[in-house]
Amino acid sequence: MQENMDRMLGFVLKHYRQGAFDDVKKTESKNVRRFPVWKYAAAVTAAAAAVILFVFLLRPGPSVSEYLAANSPIQVELPDGSSVTLSPGARISYSDSKAGRDVEMEGTALFKVARDESRPFRVDAGESAVEVLGTVFQVKQSDGDVFVDVLEGKVLFSGSEDGVVLTPGMESVLQKGAASPEIIDNPFPNPIAWVTGVFKYESTPLKTVLGELSDYFGKEFTASSDAGGRSLTGSFSTEDPESIAEAISAALEIRVTVK
Amino acid sequence: MTSSEIESLYKQYFRQLCLYALHYLEDLDESKDIVQECFSALIKGNPEISNPKAYLYNSVRNRCIDLLRSKKKERMAPMDDLSYISDEEAQLRSEMEVQLWEAVDSLPPKRRELLLLNKRDGLKYSEIAQLKGLSENTVRNQIFRAVESLRKNAKKLFSFLFCL
Numbered sequence: 001m002q003e004n005m006d007r008m009l010g011f012v013l014k015h016y017r018q019g020a021f022d023d024v025k026k027t028e029s030k031n032v033r034r035f036p037v038w039k040y041a042a043a044v045t046a047a048a049a050a051v052i053l054f055v056f057l058l059r060p061g062p063s064v065s066e067y068l069a070a071n072s073p074i075q076v077e078l079p080d081g082s083s084v085t086l087s088p089g090a091r092i093s094y095s096d097s098k099a100g101r102d103v104e105m106e107g108t109a110l111f112k113v114a115r116d117e118s119r120p121f122r123v124d125a126g127e128s129a130v131e132v133l134g135t136v137f138q139v140k141q142s143d144g145d146v147f148v149d150v151l152e153g154k155v156l157f158s159g160s161e162d163g164v165v166l167t168p169g170m171e172s173v174l175q176k177g178a179a180s181p182e183i184i185d186n187p188f189p190n191p192i193a194w195v196t197g198v199f200k201y202e203s204t205p206l207k208t209v210l211g212e213l214s215d216y217f218g219k220e221f222t223a224s225s226d227a228g229g230r231s232l233t234g235s236f237s238t239e240d241p242e243s244i245a246e247a248i249s250a251a252l253e254i255r256v257t258v259k
Numbered sequence: 260m261t262s263s264e265i266e267s268l269y270k271q272y273f274r275q276l277c278l279y280a281l282h283y284l285e286d287l288d289e290s291k292d293i294v295q296e297c298f299s300a301l302i303k304g305n306p307e308i309s310n311p312k313a314y315l316y317n318s319v320r321n322r323c324i325d326l327l328r329s330k331k332k333e334r335m336a337p338m339d340d341l342s343y344i345s346d347e348e349a350q351l352r353s354e355m356e357v358q359l360w361e362a363v364d365s366l367p368p369k370r371r372e373l374l375l376l377n378k379r380d381g382l383k384y385s386e387i388a389q390l391k392g393l394s395e396n397t398v399r400n401q402i403f404r405a406v407e408s409l410r411k412n413a414k415k416l417f418s419f420l421f422c423l
Binding site for chain 2: 010011013016021145176178214222
């Protein structure tokens, strides 16, 4: 069955042409093409956000606080006692009422949420929502995809349809245009290296290590061909990619290069 | 058959008939033309039909084989990109391939582009990385995720179809 499925997929991809059937309109609503809808949705969301902010600012009651990180990460204390670390360029707006705590955000942020069972803490990022009572987790937006990493406690992460419950060590992504998040198998072990300044590995497959480093630095880490199947234990500072490559080379007696 | 009945057949079956024809002809434009002709004939001839779906599949098959003959091709059997398959198999697959096609349609555009450069156009990860100014790992990662999500879609679909 798997084989058949892959053959069908191969066949479809070989002949695929975007918009080939656009002249055939289907009647069922579930087949409505998604892209234009999203374009409008984004515009509407932006408009709605602007309006909500405006209303909050004018009315007494729930208070709105805005935070923005410029060139370096900043840590801020929220009025409810939670703390947030924002990566460069990230922005959040926090509002709080008797019913709950709401955050709208852009970019990457690490949340340490003060426990308050009566007022759930909710983060809206793009088309996703994360809801918690008290935990440590990270939300990262990248090219329209939203990634959530959980470090402590439990998190409910949902798209427009379904949600997943995440526990420590788990990572999940809501892809742009998708209705439900997916859980990522074998996530990178150091999702918050940008905060801790350290990559920590314990018998981590070298492939995963190089993948994480490439992703983090936006450079390509490659190992010489004799490195297949090796794994790595150790800690490395996030400061200098070149010296990490040297350290790994020395430890495993292989050659790791950065480009 | 009324024209609105034909129109709803068209909406329902046009894509899967094209994919079916594609198994014979291996050319998307020719396949679309053939299916279009079948519907035109249906409108003009207005024959008595008891099973429209079987009728449409039959007439698409006949036209495909005529076309292959006129091009003096040796091959008269449908195929996928690996080997010959049976006509029945081609019919069955065409229904599921429509869903896969639509799943590809709804992939995030950047990810779809990387996937197609690799699987359709045959570029290596390193070539795509260079072309797009991305790291090879990012390319590999994006393509892997795209294939995973298509597989997941397909799995749902399979379990649905086989439960019936």
